Amino acid sequence: MIVTITMNPAVDISYPLTEFKVDTFNRCDIARKTAGGKGLNVSRVLHQLDDPLVAAGLVGGALGEFIKENLAAAGMRFAFSEISEATRNCVAILHDGKQTEILESGPTVSESELVTFYQALNDLFKEATVISISGSLPKGAPTDFYNQVLDLAKLKQIPVVLDTSGDSLLAAVQHDNKPFLNKPNAEEVAGLLGISEIKNVTELKTSLQSELLCDIPVIVVSxxxxxxxxxxxxxxxxxxxxxxxxxxxxxxxxxxxxxxxSGIYRGQPLTDYLKKAMVLGMLNAQEETTGHVNLAHYDDFYRQIRVYEV
Known part of the structure; x- marks a missing residue:
């Protein structure tokens, strides 16, 4: 079983507009509202692949209830911990071929709420074979909270896929118990190494061989x-x-x-699950709904992807 972790989920609201007008009103005929946050997007795609999963995280208030109802309607299994403050909204305005986002920072969690969540994870990990951690930490959580999850996973010998950024990412890559796979972008790699930017693939290749990153078995840079x-x-x-x-x-x-x-859960070779990952990313980009893929086109895209050593 896969356990996905979303510490700071959201209700994602998407407003597709033909034109975005500043300093006046904009009318939107179709607004889409879904259970969101990076980890729940991961969960939704895994569910479409028929991989067994439990979505874990922190939810609160009416928006937290909406998230649970949304996932339940899709037939997804979840095990959220309740918090006293309300879950956030995140708005994406799609206009003129561009994407403008307004992201609420979200609730502040207490130490006792984090302890309760950690205890729930300890129970979930008894069934887990792969763990996926995605997104930011909520206010109130220590920067190294994901390190506690990595320690628990190490104790139970469960591989972790980590997709976060900023201080929580730095804390994780500096930690003794590292994730099995990390998925940063080039900007995040530059931030980890304290450099202003990575200009090309040659510089990125060199950066990935740095001492800070050498002990992470797999790093996939988007x-x-x-x-x-x-x-x-x-x-x-x-x-x-x-x-x-x-x-x-x-x-x-x-x-x-x-x-x-999914590839790690199914024991697929590296090349196979890299192709699988790229296909799913492309399929999602072709859909209006976030976290949705049309698997009818899977094989066609898969055949066009090349993985080679450089």
């Missing part, structure tokens, strides 16, 4: 339409993907994580 660069133990791989028409890119990185998690 390169958007250019695919990905991957460090797997001592080797570096480039993943090339075909050009596609993008409808809604929101959640494509999370769909990619779902592919990585």
């Amino acid at each position: 390169l958007s339409s250019d695919g990905a660069l991957v460090k797997a133990e001592e080797k570096i791989y480039k993943v090339d993907i075909p050009k596609i028409e993008v409808t809604n890119p929101v959640g494509s990185g999370d769909a990619t994580v779902a592919g990585l998690v």
Whole structure:
């Protein structure tokens, strides 16, 4: 079983507009509201792949109830811990081929709520074979909270796929018990190494071989339409993907994580689950609904992806 962790979920609201007008009103004929947050996007794609999962996290208030109802309607299993403050909204305005996001920071959690959640994870991990951690920590959680989850996973010998950023990512890569797989982008890698930017694939390859990152078995760096660069133990791989028409890119990185998690859960070789991850990211980008993939096109995309050592 897969356990997905979303510490700061949201109700994702998407407003598709033909034109976005500033300093006046905008009318939207269709607004989409879904249970969101990076980990829940991962969960939704895993569910479409028929991989067994439990979505864990923290929810509160009416929006927290909406999330549970939304997942239940989709037939998904979840085990959320309740908090006193309300879950947040996140708004995406899709306009002129662009995407403008307004992200609420969300609730502040107490130490006792974190303890309750950790205890719930301890029970869930008795069934888990892969753990996926995605997204930001809520206010009130210590920067190194994910390290506590990594310690628990290490104790139970469960591989962890980590997709976070900022201080919580830095804390995790510096921790003794590291994730099995980390999925940053190039900007996040630069931030970890304290450099201003990574200008090209050659610089990124060098960065992935740094001492700070060497003990993480697999690092998958998203390169958007250019695919990905991957460090797997001592080797570096480039993943090339075909050009596609993008409808809604929101959640494509999370769909990619779902592919990585699914491949690890199913015991697939590295090359196979890298291809799987890229396909799911592309399929999500072609759908209007975040965290949705049309698997009818899976095989066609899969055949067009190249993974090779560089």
